[in-house]
Amino acid sequence: MDKGTEPTVRGRTRTVEEWARWRGMTVETLVWRLEHGWEAPDAVLVPVRPAAASVVVTAFGRTLTPGEWERENGVPATLIGKRIKLGWTPEDAVSRPVRSKRTARTVTVGGETLAVHEWSERTGIPAAVISSRLSIGWTPERAVSEPIRKRRGTGRQGVVIGGERLTIREWSERTGIPANVISNRLNRGWTPERAVGTPVRKRRGPKPDRSPTVREWSERTGIPANIIYVRLSRGWTLERAVGTPVRPRRDA
Known part of the structure; x- marks a missing residue:
């Protein structure tokens, strides 16, 4: 496959290079998707994860970019941003030493x-x-x-477990697990048995002087933390970001 290949998406035919330029991704990424079995609409329309926006952090009475804090204290700039999003104070985010961790898989x-x-x-x-x-x-x-696709049996037809078919809302009423949590679990690839049979992990409430972190909202709602981050970065309100279920993509 090369740049001259012409996928058709939504009735329009363009070269790989033109589609990549239009979608703001590299030709390499688009070609890789097509060569590994992605259908043309998925390969072209599924966005590449956005890069983190540039920010400044004010701590100890000074305002610097994460990169500048990294040069001063040795804490990686990307980690500073993650710590801020998770509710760390700016002072802790830019100065607390990094704990050793396992090598990335x-x-x-x-x-x-x-x-x-x-x-x-x-x-x-x-x-x-x-x-x-x-x-x-x-x-x-x-x-x-393999692209993430809508799972069979999770919509109006219901979810089948042990030969019994109920809607997500009915399983929610039976198990006490919120319907949006069950739905998001299924969309993330959980088996129906696991999605409706795994209790929602109870966590101690946040301290009175702070709001729950994104990770805590993720565990509470079943919406992946990275999706909440992206929604917030796009200007969604917190209520909308943590309260809107993740919509499964339609199969092409």
């Missing part, structure tokens, strides 16, 4: 080895989904290349 596909988050950036599939697929035995190539 890598995945080899077609002779190319990348970290899970790098495959995520290339394919548009969330890193958490890739990791989950690998943990349940998917092959690396399938884990990083």
Whole structure:
């Protein structure tokens, strides 16, 4: 496959290079998706994860960019941004030493080895989904290349468990698990049995002087934390970001 290949999407036919330019992605990413079984509409229309916006952080009476704080204190700029989003105080975010952690998991596909988050950036599939697929035995190539699709049996036809078919709302009423949590679990690849049978983890309430972190909202609502981050970065209100269920994409 080369730049001259002409996929058809929504009735329009353009070259790979033209589609990539129109969607703001690299030709390499689009070609990779098509070569690994993505249908043309998915390959072209699924966005590549957006890069984090530039910010400044005010701490200890000074205002610097994360990169400038990194040069002063040795805390990676990307980690500073994540800490701020998780509710850390600016002073802690820019100064607390980084704890040692395990090396990022890598995945080899077609002779190319990348970290899970790098495959995520290339394919548009969330890193958490890739990791989950690998943990349940998917092959690396399938884990990083198969588009996320709407699961059968999760819409109006209901969810079937043990031969019994109920709607998501009915399973919610029976189990006490919120319907939006069950729906989001299914959209993230959970089996129906696990989605309606796993209790929502109870967490101690946040301290009175602070709001729940994005991660706490994610665990409370079932909406992936990275999706909440993206919604907030696009100007959504917090109520809308944590209260709007994730819509499964329609199959092309």
